[in-house]
Each structure stands twice: as structure tokens, then as C-alpha cells.
Amino acid sequence: MIVRAEAERLALKVPTEPYYAGRWGVTRGVGTFDVVDPVTERRLMTVQAAGPAEVDSAVSFARSALDDGAWGRMDGATRGRLLNRVADLLEERSEEFAALESLDVGKPGFEPRAIDLPQSVRTFRHFAGWADKLEGRSIPTSGYMGRPTVSYTVREPVGVVAAITPWNSPTMIAAWKIAPALAAGCAVILKPPEEAPLTSLLLASLIEEAGFPPGAFSVLPGRGSVTGQLLIDHPGVDKISFTGSPETGYKVAVAAAKGFRRITLELGGKSPQIVFADADLDAAADGVAVGIFANQGEVCAAGSRILVARAFYDEVVERLVTRARGVKVGDPFDEGTTMGALINARQLERVSRYIEAGVAGGARCVVGGGRPGRPGYFVEPTLFADATNSMTIAREEIFGPVGTIIPFDSEEEAVAIANDCDYALSATLWTSDVGRAHRVSRGVKAGAVAVNGWSPLDPSLPWGGFKLSGQGRELGWAGIEANTEEKTVTIVL
Ligand code: NDP
Numbered sequence: 001m002i003v004r005a006e007a008e009r010l011a012l013k014v015p016t017e018p019y020y021a022g023r024w025g026v027t028r029g030v031g032t033f034d035v036v037d038p039v040t041e042r043r044l045m046t047v048q049a050a051g052p053a054e055v056d057s058a059v060s061f062a063r064s065a066l067d068d069g070a071w072g073r074m075d076g077a078t079r080g081r082l083l084n085r086v087a088d089l090l091e092e093r094s095e096e097f098a099a100l101e102s103l104d105v106g107k108p109g110f111e112p113r114a115i116d117l118p119q120s121v122r123t124f125r126h127f128a129g130w131a132d133k134l135e136g137r138s139i140p141t142s143g144y145m146g147r148p149t150v151s152y153t154v155r156e157p158v159g160v161v162a163a164i165t166p167w168n169s170p171t172m173i174a175a176w177k178i179a180p181a182l183a184a185g186c187a188v189i190l191k192p193p194e195e196a197p198l199t200s201l202l203l204a205s206l207i208e209e210a211g212f213p214p215g216a217f218s219v220l221p222g223r224g225s226v227t228g229q230l231l232i233d234h235p236g237v238d239k240i241s242f243t244g245s246p247e248t249g250y251k252v253a254v255a256a257a258k259g260f261r262r263i264t265l266e267l268g269g270k271s272p273q274i275v276f277a278d279a280d281l282d283a284a285a286d287g288v289a290v291g292i293f294a295n296q297g298e299v300c301a302a303g304s305r306i307l308v309a310r311a312f313y314d315e316v317v318e319r320l321v322t323r324a325r326g327v328k329v330g331d332p333f334d335e336g337t338t339m340g341a342l343i344n345a346r347q348l349e350r351v352s353r354y355i356e357a358g359v360a361g362g363a364r365c366v367v368g369g370g371r372p373g374r375p376g377y378f379v380e381p382t383l384f385a386d387a388t389n390s391m392t393i394a395r396e397e398i399f400g401p402v403g404t405i406i407p408f409d410s411e412e413e414a415v416a417i418a419n420d421c422d423y424a425l426s427a428t429l430w431t432s433d434v435g436r437a438h439r440v441s442r443g444v445k446a447g448a449v450a451v452n453g454w455s456p457l458d459p460s461l462p463w464g465g466f467k468l469s470g471q472g473r474e475l476g477w478a479g480i481e482a483n484t485e486e487k488t489v490t491i492v493l
Contacts, residue, residue, distance in 0.1 A: 001109065002099035004333035010096055011044050011103060011198060018050040018221060019204045020058035020189070022214025028053040030226055033194050038106035038341040039331050039376040047197055049222035052230055058218040059236035062160045062187035065215025071187060074213070076132035083128035083183060085210035090203070091121045097199050101171055102332040104196040106341035106377065107295050109332050112171070119457060120175035123475070126459035127179035130480050134184065141490070148493045155484040157185035158262055159238030162231045164224070164252070165200065166244045167193035167343050168298040168399075174200050176463070177241045178207070180479030182216065186239070189218045191228045195343050197221045224248065235259060239483070242266070243300070246468050264482050265470035266300060266463070268397050269425030272418040273303035274440065276411070276431040277311045281319060283452065284430035288316075288403075289323035291428055291454060293381050296342055297351075297401035300469075301426040301448075301455060305394055306383075307414050310407040317366060317385045317405055324367040324381040327401075331376075341376045342400060348377040351400030354393055355382055363387040363404065389417045397423065411436060415443040425465035426455055447473070 002010070017024045030051030035044045050058070065071040090097065097120075098112035136153040143149050163177035170193055181188045192200030204219040220227055228248075232240050232255040239262035242252045249267040256263045273291050275284045291303030308316045330337040342348045348371075355369050368382030381401045387394055394404045408414040418427060427446040431437055441449040447465035448455045457463065462478035464470060472482055 002095055004103070004331070007099040007103045007333065008044070010100060014045065014100065014198050015201045015205055016045055017048045018054050018058075018219060019208065020050075020054060020218035020220060021061040026050065026054055027057065030222065033223060035104065035195070035197060036344065037103060038343055041375055041377075044103065045198070047201070047221045050220035050227045051222070054220055055227065055230040055234055058189050058220055059160060059234050061215040062189060062218060063236055065213060066157065066159060066187050069215055070213040071216040072185070074185070076134060076185070079183060079185060080128040080131035082210050082212055083124050083131060083179060086207055087121050087124035087128065089206040089210060090117070090124065093206070094118070094121065097171055097202065100198045100202065102340070104198040105167060105170065106343060107332055108337045108340045111295060116169050116172045119459070120171045123172070123175040123459040124179045127183035127479065130180070131183040134480065134484065136486075139488075144490070144492045149490050150493060151488060151490040153486050153488050155184070155480070156487055158483050158485055159186060160236055161186045161188050161239045161241060161483065162234075162237045163188055163190045164228055164232070164240065164242045164244065165190065165192055167196040168295060168300070170196050171199040171203065173243050174203060176474050176479070178217065180474065181241070181483045182212070184480055184483035186483050187216055189220060189231060189237070191220050191222065191224070191231055194221065194223050229255075232256065238262060239264075241474070241482075249470060262482075264464070264472035264474060266465070266474065267468060267470040268300040268399070269302070269423040269465060269469045270305055270395065270397055270421050271301050271303045271423070271426045271428070271446070272305045272307050272421070272444070273428040274307045274414050274418060274430065275309060275312070275316055276414070276429070276433070276436060277309035278432045278436070279430035280432065280452075281312060281316060285316060285319035285323055287428065287430065287452075287454060289320060292403040293324070293327055293339060293401045296339055298343065298347070298399050302399070303428050304398060304403055305389070305418075305421070306403050306405045307408050307417055308405055310409050313407045317383075320383055320403070320405065321367045324383055327381045329372050329378055329380065339381060339401065341378045343377065345377060347399065348379060351379050351398055351402060354396070354398045354400070354402055358384045358387075358391070358393040358402070358404070361391045361393065363391055363393060368401075389420055395422070411440065415440060419443075419445045422468045423465065424467040425469035426450070428454060
């Protein structure tokens with residue numbers, strides 16, 4: 001396992017410039033920004049930010065690569081080989097990527113090693129497999145003016161795709177956007193999060209090493225309000241794939257409306273975890289605790305509303321408190337750490353404000369609520385009991401390790417509470433009744449429902465939500481559909 005000092009040394013070797021038009025560097029740029037370690041609060045690196053000149057050049061180069069270049073002419077099998085090469089390179093260097101992700105995001109070492117990196121590798125492999133299987137359909141028609149016709153469809157790449165990613169799982173979410181778009185033959189321009197750009201910049205160097213032709217892939221680091229906004233406003237971008245907050249998602253949708261460009265939005269959630277009286281309570285407590293405390297609760301699908309059958313409410317609360325007390329908050333590089341630091345001071349302040357709102361709103365803080373006495377953006381795993389679904393902490397996305405435990409009296413009430421929410425990304429059910437598992441899965445409004453476990457975030461399963469959680473789906477065949485246009489061709493015989 002890579003230790004902190006070695007990870008800090010590796011960070012110094014990560015490229016610190018944009019990569020576009022087949023080269024690293026800036027022509028003019030818009031200054032630099034610092035990347036801060038959330039655990040030590042020290043600067044890790046300084047990165048060159050891409051500005052108007054770089055965005056323009058990246059978009060026009062991507063367009064030429066598609067329209068007149070080697071990338072647009074490349075067949076699916078060769079695209080698949082290149083994507084498999086990225087997967088191999090990423091797998092070979094996954095220890096290094098995992099360490100950099102821990103350093104940059106503040107998450108405990110085992111999480112990127114067990115989840116983010118294996119999932120990213122699998123995502124590249126999964127979409128490598130799709131690249132030469134983008135078949136069309138042969139469709140019978142009633143002919144044309146008495147003459148028979150042959151009609152068929154072909155799938156063509158959407159074009160230039162801007163991928164804008166957040167800081168909570170930067171490698172994995174970048175893979176979710178890059179791999180399907182490249183498999184579909186699109187040219188991709190990634191704007192990584194300014195808070196955690198390390199692994200995205202390193203991934204760009206692997207994509208270059210894998211042999212993608214210039215223009216097929218670019219990375220443009222910079223501030224969201226500057227580089228990100230320039231990219232989403234650029235008329236040469238055909239599709240924007242965004243993961244982040246609903247507020248920024250709205251800006252993306254407004255920008256994309258000019259020219260009716262395509263969008264995929266993944267905007268987080270307020271996901272229910274429902275524990276029924278017939279559940280295996282120990283397994284449920286373990287699963288629910290992971291659901292709210294993994295990745296410091298900075299997870300779009302975090303199960304932040306914990307709905308518990310009243311008959312076992314106190315028992316489940318007690319079990320969850322025990323699980324929370326077992327969480328070891330600390331430096332992600334220390335052995336035994338199971339929860340790291342929040343991403344930055346702003347996020348710490350946001351989570352702290354919600355904890356105060358929980359207390360002020362009348363919920364009972366049964367564990368946590370404070371900050372460990374040490375530097376870094378740490379907060380204790382926190383649970384509120386005796387809460388109602390109308391409280392602020394039950395309605396708004398906190399994006400931190402704060403769970404709200406709400407009692408219910410019947411299956412109908414559990415579904416009604418779960419659905420009384422502005423978000424609809426995911427839900428988790430804990431029950432041993434197979435009929436109830438199917439009934440409630442159908443009744444709950446969410447893009448993904450998992451029963452007696454967590455949504456595996458498998459690259460073959462569509463991922464995304466509706467309501468405030470966004471629109472469109474990533475991954476699996478849905479990821480290919482989202483990056484292609486279906487063209488109909490009719491030949492009158
Ligand atoms: P944002 O939605 O602002 O950031 C997500 C990405 O969008 C980042 O790459 C950001 O760039 C970029 N961005 C920001 N503004 C623009 C813009 N005008 N045009 C184009 N791109 C832009 O989230 P924050 O980082 O500000 O986090 C705020 C809250 O969002 C969190 O507390 C959490 O609730 C939620 N969130 C949800 C996530 C999810 O997985 N659904 C992930 C992250 C946050 P940059 O970082 O460089 O500013």
C-alpha cells in the first residue's frame with residue numbers, strides 16, 4: 001500500500017496543464033489554481049486553467065478529428081482495442097491512482113482500491129466491448145407511393161461531448177462519461193473538478209499513451225464558472241454530460257437549450273433506505289451505515305433518509321449508533337481509517353450548517369454532531385433520530401455523513417415518505433419478504449432500487465435519476481444511446 005509521503009511525491013509528477021489538440025500546455029490560459037489536500041490543508045499542486053483560447057482550440061480540433069481526422073474514420077473494433085488498452089494501463093497503475101484519489105479527495109484508502117478503481121477499469125472494458133457492436137435495425141414499412149422500400153437505421157456518434165465531473169469520485173465518474181462516449185466514436189473534452197483534478201489529469205496521460213488520435217480526447221482543467229461555463233456555452237459542443245449539483249445542472253440545461261444540444265444530468269439525491277420489520281436487522285444496519293457513511297457521505301446516492309419500521313425503531317437506531325461509533329475518522333493513509341475528510345472548508349461549513357439545522361428543527365442527535373479535534377475538514381459521522389420527513393435535514397441534499405432516521409407504521413406509509421421528496425435517484429430496501437421487495441421496488445420513485453444490498457454501480461446497469469436528480473441515463477446500453485444519434489435510411493426500390 002502506498003504511504004502518504006509517497007503519494008505526495010507521485011502527485012508532483014501528475015501533469016498540471018490542459019491536454020488538447022494532441023499536446024499538453026496552454027496558449028494563453030486564464031491563470032492557475034491551487035489544489036489543496038483536505039486532510040493537511042496544504043497545497044498539493046498548482047494547475048494551469050484553460051480559458052477561451054484553449055476551449056476554442058479544443059472544440060475545433062475535436063470537430064476536425066471527427067469530421068476529417070483519423071478518429072472519425074476509425075472503425076469500432078479499433079476503438080474497442082484502444083479502450084481496452086486504457087483499461088489495462090489503468091489496472092496496472094490502479095494503486096497509484098487510488099493513492100492519488102485518497103490524497104486529493106480525502107477518502108480512506110480502501111475505498112478507491114476496492115470501488116473507484118476496479119469500477120473504472122471495468123467501465124473501460126465494458127464499453128470497449130460495445131464499440132464494435134453498435135448495430136442498426138432493419139424496419140419494415142408500407143412502402144413509398146406504391147413502391148417497396150428498404151429502411152434501416154445506423155447509430156452515429158453525437159459529436160463533440162463536453163464531460164463535466166465532480167470531486168467526490170473523480171476517476172470513476174470520468175470513466176462513466178469518457179468510456180461510452182469514446183466507444184460511440186464521439187470526441188470528448190473533460191472538465192475535471194478544480195477541487196480534485198489529479199486523477200483526471202493522469203487519466204488523460206494514459207488515454208494519450210493508449211494511442212487515441214489527437215482530438216479524440218482532451219482535458220481542460222479550470223474553474224467551473226470560467227472554463228466549465230465557456231465549454232458548455234460553446235456552440236461547437238454537441239452534448240454536455242454533467243454530474244454535480246442541481247444549481248449547476250440548471251446552468252448546463254440553460255446553456256444546452258441554445259441549439260437544443262443533448263444533455264445527460266446526474267444531480268444527486270436524498271435517497272431513502274427503508275428497513276422493514278421483516279428485515280435481517282444486523283445486515284440492514286451494516287448496509288445502512290455503509291449507505292450513509294461511505295465516502296464521508298459525499299455520494300450522489302447516499303442513503304441519507306433512513307426509514308425504519310416503528311416496531312423495531314429503537315433497536316435499529318441503537319444498532320446504527322453502534323455502527324457510527326465504530327467508524328474510525330482519520331487520515332485516509334492511516335491503517336484502520338474508515339472515514340476521511342470532507343473535500344474543503346466550504347463543504348465542512350455546509351455540513352455543519354445542516355447539523356445545526358437538525359438540532360434547531362427538533363430532531364434528536366443520537367451520535368456525532370461535532371468535529372474531531374484535529375486540523376483538516378473532518379466531521380463526525382452523525383445520526384438524527386425522531387425526525388420527520390418535513391425537516392430540512394430530511395429534504396435537502398447534505399452531501400456529508402449525516403443520516404436522518406424516520407419511523408413509519410406501514411408499507412404504504414414507507415413508500416409515501418420515500419416518494420415525498422424532490423429527488424429520485426436511488427433507494428435501498430431491507431426486507432425478507434420477496435413480494436414486498438417487488439411491490440415496494442415498483443412503488444418507489446427512483447432511477448435505481450436495490451434490495452438487501454447496495455446498488456452495485458455496475459457498468460452494465462443504467463444509472464441516473466429523475467425529478468431534481470437529473471435526466472438521462474449513463475452506463476450499459478443507455479450509455480451508448482446517450483452518445484449516439486439513430487439515423488434512418490430509406491431506399492425506394
Ligand atoms: P458543482 O455542481 O458546482 O460542481 C460540479 C462540476 O461542475 C465541477 O466540475 C464544477 O467545476 C463544474 N461547474 C461549476 N460551475 C459551472 C458552470 N457554471 N459551468 C460549467 N461547469 C461548472 O458542485 P460543487 O462542487 O459546488 O458542490 C456543491 C454541492 O453539489 C455539494 O455540496 C453537493 O450537494 C452537490 N454535488 C453533487 C454531486 C453528485 O454526485 N451529484 C457531486 C458534487 C457535488 P469546479 O469544481 O471547477 O468549480
